[in-house]
Structures are given as structure tokens and as C-alpha cells.
Amino acid sequence: MPTEKQPVNFIESALETLLIEQNALKILSTQIDDRFSQACEIILQCKGRVVVTGMGKSGHIGRKIAATFASTGTPSFFMHPGEAGHGDLGMLVRGDVLIAISNSGKSDEIMMLMPLVKHLGVPLITMSADDSGPMPKNADVALTLGHLQEACPLGLAPTSSTTATLALGDALAIALLEARGFTADDFARSHPAGALGKRLLLHVEHIMHQAEELPKVFPDTPLNEVLYEITDKRLGMTTVVDHENTLLGIFTDGDLRRLLDKEQQFNVHTPVSAVMTKNPSTIKAGMRAVEALQSLRDKKINQFVVVDDENKVIGVISMHDLISAGV
Structure with missing residues (x-):
């Protein structure tokens, strides 16, 4: 048995x-x-x-x-x-x-x-x-x-x-x-496809908004015109630059909400320089996208202004851009 x-x-x-x-x-x-x-x-x-x-x-x-x-x-x-x-x-x-x-x-x-x-x-x-x-x-x-x-x-x-x-x-x-x-760059060259390739090969310059997509105003631009620029470029913010394209600050829709909370009424002719955020966080175009994403999370902000070595504005990149790119 x-x-x-x-x-x-x-x-x-x-x-x-x-x-x-x-x-x-x-x-x-x-x-x-x-x-x-x-x-x-x-x-x-x-x-x-x-x-x-x-x-x-x-x-x-x-x-x-x-x-x-x-x-x-x-x-x-x-x-x-x-x-x-x-x-x-x-x-x-x-x-x-x-x-x-x-x-x-x-x-x-x-x-x-x-x-x-x-x-x-x-x-x-x-x-x-x-x-x-x-x-x-x-x-x-x-x-x-x-x-x-x-x-x-x-x-x-x-x-x-x-x-x-x-x-x-x-x-x-x-x-x-x-x-x-x-190196990691060598590894990336043999893994160009999929999530791994994106994490290693994709840089800020490949994703950032630039040229005509880049919102810019001058410091003496009144708030009503600033709001038009923010709405037109649809990034929820605008850079503030001088006539040599040097970054002076930014103004975001968050800044606008805080301004409205503080002052129920405000003068639409106020120059943006009076209410902009000075010394905003910036990054360089050559940074890996995955590092930019981590930096945004660490700083608990939604976007970076991309500047060159002379602090000239060349782009803007947001959390949404990085996530949409599959980083």
C-alpha cells in the first residue's frame, strides 16, 4: 500500500x-x-x-x-x-x-x-x-x-x-x-530605452520650456500684464528679467493667491518688482532630469528657472513636466 x-x-x-x-x-x-x-x-x-x-x-x-x-x-x-x-x-x-x-x-x-x-x-x-x-x-x-x-x-x-x-x-x-x-553615463548609453534610460539619459535641457514657451516680464511690468503673460504661457508663473535677460525674480499664481489673502484689493498697476519673489531656486540645463525631480521634492517647490553660468534665463521646468516625461 x-x-x-x-x-x-x-x-x-x-x-x-x-x-x-x-x-x-x-x-x-x-x-x-x-x-x-x-x-x-x-x-x-x-x-x-x-x-x-x-x-x-x-x-x-x-x-x-x-x-x-x-x-x-x-x-x-x-x-x-x-x-x-x-x-x-x-x-x-x-x-x-x-x-x-x-x-x-x-x-x-x-x-x-x-x-x-x-x-x-x-x-x-x-x-x-x-x-x-x-x-x-x-x-x-x-x-x-x-x-x-x-x-x-x-x-x-x-x-x-x-x-x-x-x-x-x-x-x-x-x-x-x-x-x-x-560610469553611469556609459551605462546609460547601452540602456537608452524604457524608464532606466530616461532616468540616466534625460537632462533638463531636453524637457524645459524655452524660447517662445518661456514666460518673461520686466520688473516695471504692471500686474495686470503679468497675469496675461502667466495665463498665455500656461506654466503658472513668469520669470522677471532685466533687459539683458538676467534673472531678477519670479511671480507665480501662488504669489497672486497670497497677495489676495493679504490685501483683499490691490492695484493692478503695481509693478511686479514690488511683489515678486527674489532669488528664486535655479538649476542648470545639463542636470539630469531625475536629479531635478528629486531637488524639486526636497525643496517642496513646483518649478525651477533654468539659467546659464551668467544667470541668464534660458528655460523653466516644472514638476509636471518631469512626471509627464516619465522620469
């Missing part, structure tokens, strides 16, 4: 899995030595691309490692070892570096590629549990994970080993990023 299946404590199982994989990373950290530095030096000296290969689950991890390399300044792509044996090995050329992943270090599909890899003189870096297999024995640098316990209770499904391999790939990518002096 079949025994009754015992109920599983899902939370307990999850925590046990995480504990085993955490331990795998601790074991991996003991494997980081001069071999890691040698691998980094080989990749830094690479004149071509870093080609990553691996079968099965190692292949899935390899694709992620190649993608991380490519986005952090190390040109890289993934090559499927099975397809490589049927023509795709032409992707690999002199000047490239090959990173081959196999936990056992015995992948038949990768070992079939070794004669041509040697013929091309392509440096080989392997990632495996230890250095006893034929792959690491053929490598210029054999990076190892250490002997890890898989989180799978059957010891069959790659779990801890793939986690450790991915972490090792991340460690290589970040070490290389730092060695190259890779």
Missing part, C-alpha cells in the same frame, strides 16, 4: 533552500584567489568579444552572464555549444575570449569545440565545481565554485550551483566595470 503523502511546510522549505544557497555563496567566496585576477586580466586584454557558452541550465546562466558583461562595458554574447558544432562556431574568432560553463567540467558539446578553440589561440576560462574535469584541464584559467550542496533535496536539479555560477559571473562583470572606470 502506498504511504500517505506528508504535507509540506512551504515556508520552512523556502527558508531551507535559501540557507543552502547562502552557504553555497560562502563556499564560493573561498574560491576567489589569483585565478580570478588572472581571468580579469585576460578579459581586460581582450581585443574582441567575450563569448560565453554552456549547455542546459549552465547555458541559461551563461546568457545572463553575457548580458551583464555587455551592459557593463565588456562586449559579450552567448554561443550555444550544440549549435556551435553545426556552424555557429564561426562566431568565435581570434582575439576573442571564451568562457565555458559546466558544473561537472565534462560537457561533451563543449569538449568537441576544444580543438578549434586551441587552433584559434582563443584564451579559455572555465567555470566548474572543481578543476578535475577535462574542461578545466584545457583551460588557461579554471575558476571553481567549490563542492556545493544543491538545494534540490534529490541532489539533481541545478540550484545552488547555478546560483553560485551566476554570482561568479556578476563578480567578474563588476570587477571589470571598476577596472575600466565605467
